[in-house]
Amino acid sequence: MAARTQFYLNKQDAKYKGVCAGIADYTGVNPLWVRLGVAGMTIIAQQWWLIVAYFIIAWIADPKPFGLYQTQDDAKFWQGVRSNPRRSSAEVRSKLRDIDRRLADMETHFTSRNSALAKEIDSLR
Known part of the structure; x- marks a missing residue:
């Protein structure tokens, strides 16, 4: 390589x-x-x-x-x-933190006791 x-x-x-x-x-x-x-x-x-x-x-x-x-x-x-290797690694770290934050928000949204979301999911079945 x-x-x-x-x-x-x-x-x-x-x-x-x-x-x-x-x-x-x-x-x-x-x-x-x-x-x-x-x-x-x-x-x-x-x-x-x-x-x-x-x-x-x-x-x-x-x-x-x-x-x-x-x-x-x-x-x-x-x-x-x-x-500038340090700046590049900081940018990658920042992007990964942002992705991790968004995944955590999605997980919180889907695992919460959201009755409207539960009704939508049940209606799709």
């Missing part, structure tokens, strides 16, 4: 080797902005080492496995985990 928090080259959205698309996929930023940032830093700021770094990353990193994320929501969740 592939690690969902690992950096991968994104060959599906790639223009050349998939490094900028992989960075965009990893961080959740639009690939266009990553490409413009790299081009701007290379040309305007004269950070020529980025070209060497680009090819080293393209050589070392693994391509993203096909079907790594089931849905777009799944991809957004894992991007959030990479950016």
Whole structure:
């Protein structure tokens, strides 16, 4: 099983080797902005080492496995985990608490001495 928090080259959205698309996929930023940032830093700021770094990353990193994320929501969740794991775990805990509270409310409603509900259930039989 592939690690969902690992950096991968994104060959599906790639223009050349998939490094900028992989960075965009990893961080959740639009690939266009990553490409413009790299081009701007290379040309305007004269950070020529980025070209060497680009090819080293393209050589070392693994391509993203096909079907790594089931849905777009799944991809957004894992991007959030990479950016801030504590916030993501707090969100999951909050959702589970909300589900638990709603289940407890339903259980209370169905097990209470609600005569109107009992009549409705009996009428369905």
